[in-house]
Amino acid sequence: MTGAQKVLGxxxxxxxxxKEEADADAAVVRQVQAGDVAAFDRLVVKYRARVYGVIYxxxxxxxxxxxxTQDVFIKAFQSIRRFQAQSSFFTWLYRIAIxxxxxxxxxxxxxxxxxxxxxxxxxxISSEVIAALTDKTxxxxxxxxxxxxxxxNEAMQKLSISHRTVVTLFEIDGLGHQEIAEIMGCSIGxxxxxxxxxxQLLQAELQPYIRR
Amino acid sequence: xISHRDSQVTLEQLLRLKRAxxxxxxxxxxxxxxxxxxxxxxxxEKRPWFNGFGRLGSALRHLGMPLGxxxxxxxxxxxxxxxxxxxxxxxxxxxxxTEAVRAFPASVAAPSSARVxxxxxxxxxxxxxxxxxxxxxVASIADAALVPQVAFRxxxxxxxGTWAPSMAANFASGPAISMTSGDRDLLSSLPANHExxxxxxxxxxxxxxAKMISPAExxxxxxxxxxxxxxxxxxxPRSRDxxxxxxxxxxxIEAVQNYGVDANSIRFKF
Numbered sequence: 001m002t003g004a005q006k007v008l009g010x011x012x013x014x015x016x017x018x019k020e021e022a023d024a025d026a027a028v029v030r031q032v033q034a035g036d037v038a039a040f041d042r043l044v045v046k047y048r049a050r051v052y053g054v055i056y057x058x059x060x061x062x063x064x065x066x067x068x069t070q071d072v073f074i075k076a077f078q079s080i081r082r083f084q085a086q087s088s089f090f091t092w093l094y095r096i097a098i099x100x101x102x103x104x105x106x107x108x109x110x111x112x113x114x115x116x117x118x119x120x121x122x123x124x125i126s127s128e129v130i131a132a133l134t135d136k137t138x139x140x141x142x143x144x145x146x147x148x149x150x151x152x153n154e155a156m157q158k159l160s161i162s163h164r165t166v167v168t169l170f171e172i173d174g175l176g177h178q179e180i181a182e183i184m185g186c187s188i189g190x191x192x193x194x195x196x197x198x199x200q201l202l203q204a205e206l207q208p209y210i211r212r
Numbered sequence: 213x214i215s216h217r218d219s220q221v222t223l224e225q226l227l228r229l230k231r232a233x234x235x236x237x238x239x240x241x242x243x244x245x246x247x248x249x250x251x252x253x254x255x256x257e258k259r260p261w262f263n264g265f266g267r268l269g270s271a272l273r274h275l276g277m278p279l280g281x282x283x284x285x286x287x288x289x290x291x292x293x294x295x296x297x298x299x300x301x302x303x304x305x306x307x308x309x310t311e312a313v314r315a316f317p318a319s320v321a322a323p324s325s326a327r328v329x330x331x332x333x334x335x336x337x338x339x340x341x342x343x344x345x346x347x348x349x350v351a352s353i354a355d356a357a358l359v360p361q362v363a364f365r366x367x368x369x370x371x372x373g374t375w376a377p378s379m380a381a382n383f384a385s386g387p388a389i390s391m392t393s394g395d396r397d398l399l400s401s402l403p404a405n406h407e408x409x410x411x412x413x414x415x416x417x418x419x420x421x422a423k424m425i426s427p428a429e430x431x432x433x434x435x436x437x438x439x440x441x442x443x444x445x446x447x448x449p450r451s452r453d454x455x456x457x458x459x460x461x462x463x464x465i466e467a468v469q470n471y472g473v474d475a476n477s478i479r480f481k482f
Contacts, residue, residue: 044244044247048240048243049234049240052235052243053231053234056233057230057233062235066235066239066243066246069243070243070246070247070250071250073247073251074247074250074251074254077251077254078254116233117233117234117235118233119229119232119233120232120233120234123231123232125225125228125229125231125232126228126229126231126232129221129225129226129228129229130229132221132225133221148229149229149233152226152227152229152230153230156230167227171224171227171228172227172228172230172231199223202223202227203223206223206226209221209226210221210222210223210226
């Protein structure tokens with residue numbers, strides 16, 4: 001996780017770390033393009049969790065997310081020879097992931113159901129948030145967290161696909177407006193307006209849990 | 213309904229909870245195995261042939277060609293491919309229409325109209341007999357469509373193409389369609405000039421409007437035919453006599469002598 005992503009709820013501008021990361025990726029991509037297929041595994045290991053996270057947060061279904069993540073890497077592997085390095089590999093890979101997820105969501109709009117991962121207890125931010133919401137412990141706390149997770153995912157799924165994508169990339173994955181605009185192929189203004197509108201909807205849905 | 217404290221978190225912090233929704237470590241082992249299997253399958257699997265269009269399109273997009281230009285180039289390429297590679301390799305190449313006509317072997321099961329046209333070129337008088345015996349001139353077009361592809365080059369500056377059969381059909385059906393009775397008589401009265409007959413047929417066959425005969429031309433042909441052929445009708449001798457009368461030498465000299473021209477004056481005799 002980059003340093004820029006540690007800033008809670010702030011817009012992330014392309015940092016020097018992100019630049020170094022892009023350069024390192026470009027070197028690996030060149031190796032793969034030169035015929036070193038094994039080098040692609042490094043890219044898979046590096047980005048699989050993030051790609052999976054984005055797709056999972058868009059679909060709220062871990063089985064679909066797993067299959068789609070594999071498909072994304074297969075597509076990337078098949079097309080990496082045509083990758084022209086006009087954008088970073090990360091942006092290119094995210095674009096494939098978002099397009100795959102959107103395509104899947106459009107196809108299976110009527111038969112979507114939740115299949116959620118457990119919220120990791122070791123994450124300090126989530127522990128802090130849960131502690132702020134409830135003083136229960138043990139089994140009651142777990143039930144509370146489950147219910148809260150359901151409400152969160154329901155609220156997310158009530159958003160349109162494009163609004164959900166913007167919220168996922170900005171609030172959960174920590175990307176900047178510029179990067180989201182590049183990935184989604186729209187203007188920064190569109191990203192901002194979608195984000196604003198999506199937050200309004202989420203606030204209305206999650207009103208009992210948030211500070212007014 | 214869940215019970216909770218008075219909320220002290222923001223929407224952004226609440227959404228960060230979703231970041232903690234992660235799969236366990238063992239999930240990635242299985243993920244890697246499945247990905248490896250899919251990767252191998254993707255390498256082995258043959259891609260469909262139409263994937264090439266996508267690659268071609270993306271390559272042209274990198275070159276900055278607009279979609280319309282790409283479409284135009286594709287259509288042109290397909291057209292050229294159709295024209296050059298689908299025609300038989302043994303297509304003969306001839307320098308004139310006469311050679312093309314001569315090239316139709318009589319022994320080949322050639323359409324009747326092609327044979328008729330070849331005969332017309334060699335002996336225009338024969339065309340009358342053929343055209344009279346032909347039941348319907350339109351039927352010759354269908355026959356002529358069976359004519360093998362022929363290349364016309366040289367003076368006509370035409371090239372081989374899929375339109376060659378239709379050109380041959382034009383050549384073959386030209387006289388059959390355009391010739392009226394006046395034309396047939398006119399042709400029969402003319403000397404056996406192959407080239408003249410051919411050029412007339414060629415012009416009429418290549419230019420559809422030329423196939424239409426003006427009333428004046430038809431009338432002229434009819435009059436001329438009636439004048440030249442003896443004993444056609446009662447009207448013919450009288451008109452011929454009148455014409456011969458008007459063109460007689462004595463009357464011409466007399467008419468000239470009635471007029472006198474000096475340096476400064478003109479004289480008329482009555």
